Amino acid sequence: MSNKCYVAEVSTLPLIMTEGEVATNGKTADADKPQDMDSKIIRQIEYYFGDYNLPRDKFLQEEIKNDDGWISLETMTKFKRLASLSTDSSVHENNEKIRRAPSHPLPIFNDEVKEETMKRTIYCKGFPKDGSVSLDDLLEYFKQYGPYETVLMRHFFDKESKKQGFKGSVLVVFPTEEKAKEFKEVKEVKFKGTYLIRKWHEDYVEEKKKEIEERKARKEARKKKEEKEGEDNKEEDATEIESPKGIFIHFSGLKEGSEATREDIKEALGDIADQCAWIDFSRGMTKGYLRFKEEDYNKQVMEKLEGKLKVKDMDSELRLVEGEEEEEQFKKMKEARSKARANAGRKRKSGGRGGHFPNKKRKF
Template sequence: MTNEDEQQDVSSSVSPLDAKIIKQIEYYFGDFNLPRDKFLREKVKLDEGWVPIETLLTFNRLKSLTEEESKVADAVRQSSLLEVSDDGKKVRRSPDKPLPESTTERQQKMDELTVYAKGFPVTATIDDLLEFFGQFGRCLNVFMRRLPSSRKFKGSVFATFEKEEDAKSFVSREGLKYNEVELTRCFKKDHQQEKKKAREARVAEKAQKQQKQEEEAAQEEETEIVLGCLLRLGDLGEGTSWESIKQALAPYAEVAFVDYARGRTEAVVRFAEEGSAQAVLGQLGALEEPLTIDGTRVTTSVLEGDEEAEYWKKLTAAKREKKGRNKGGQRGAQGQRGRGGRQGGRRGRGQDKNEAKRGAPDKPAGDTPAKKAKTEEAAD
């Protein structure tokens, strides 16, 4: 006969109040709770297993039944699991019924007897739940799951049955309801596995999102090199604007970017298509009059070979430098100037077509109340 069977036999031969007192204290010292109850385990070690009834009466559930030590002692004397000291002041688990050894195998077995159920009203009490689960077999424990912040019941529980067949029957019942609400049910181990999968999925999704962001950032850092698209303009007038440069060359090829700062005599125009610079230069050479921008005749030439390579090298380095400054919390290179370029406030108007899409500016080169509360939580 198990401890639980003995408890059931005793409860049928005593008064209803005594039966509740016995059941509650047998729970405290029982196979399920005592191995998990750090506070009570420490008390048991102090005096050959004896625990003052006065201490037990600080536990809310027992205190709700009675506050009289003598009433507790009288009730516990009828238990086959517990003993009362000669002076009626202390209780202990009978040495003839030692606690089962706590092993991994035993814990696994308890998990196999434990079910998860969700759908209870947040106003449900432990007594309501014990009564409900008692319909489906002997229930050793109901753990009410609570919100960490408020400690309010969240409507789901872990319930441990004495027999595996009762646990299986509870999980497999069709359309089981509590107060007209159908319950979500499964074994505890299956619920934990689903939670683990969900956590792993969230971690994987977060990692994937981060990787995507890093890849996009790397793409922004990289400069798309288009060969043969650089046309250099010289002898520009002091009042020349980048808008005028773009407008003058737009009829000949699509202008991706004008690398220029007002007041300089030289600019580099980047066309969108590979080889565009040479084609534009040919068209300009066929004109009867030299290219004129803002009333000033300008010279034109294509950046090729080492000059072209050096331009792209400086542009790429400048982008990386700017990215590094932004990572360090700085706003960027306000007012700095590179090779024929302008950095800072008014950069937007001269953005490369591809850079503009990405929004990246281009740049050239003990026994405490808490413990007692925890003990009561375990009883939940």
């Protein structure tokens, strides 16, 4: 018998089998339930050869052209995640090889496939960003809402530390749009006590596009305005700044001396955070103010959060800022902007950061 093995699909999920074995409801006829590590290894290989990953994986696409679709398990274990789950002795012996079952043709990866996949994908945010959550944790967690096709952790790259970080959000790809809709319509979804924000992936992408376009438009408008008004008009009196109504919310009830930061408060706002322009708060304080970008947006926030905001393990109370209190907040905002403009003007006149040290030589 050949030392090659193949990926055969059962229902909508692939199953790893060696040639000559018989599939019985997702198990081999003479095999016991695989150990946890074996299950993880099989699941990872199934992902590599599955409908979602293989059409998108350029490296595997090139490899399967060389040997009628077969790839050695020695090559597979060089993949970072599979390498972390396995050892040479436990995964590839006797030069075994693996491939996707020819009876299940590979989907053509085109715009139609991208669009169809997006329609059954849910964006999910609210997971810890501190490194305490692994992909295995997430795969296990989403089993209760399955079956799912895959779970993709979203990462960012920190240029300073040159390390990847977890954004706290994932994309969950379900086998059908109906299954995705079922998950989307679950009333409450929590992970370790934290409510998860769920959106259709398509809606999330459109929101981000809109944000980028609006940010670009504001930047261009600001640039044109500065060019038109000239250098002197940049330092206009703070009293001339427009004062839209309904943009402030007061929060209180945090523990005195707590380690909560502005970043923690912004994270607690969830998808509302994108509309928050400023948080007037310092570590150790029990209360502060939220300032939003759009007029009368504070009422929408109050309605959505039902007057409460959970920051870490603390419950804070929210209330609208109106009347004299609102005028006082506008005054503080204008003073801060005026001070920032004045500082910027001094830097320009002194030649920027190096202007205070005219005799200091620059190093190149």
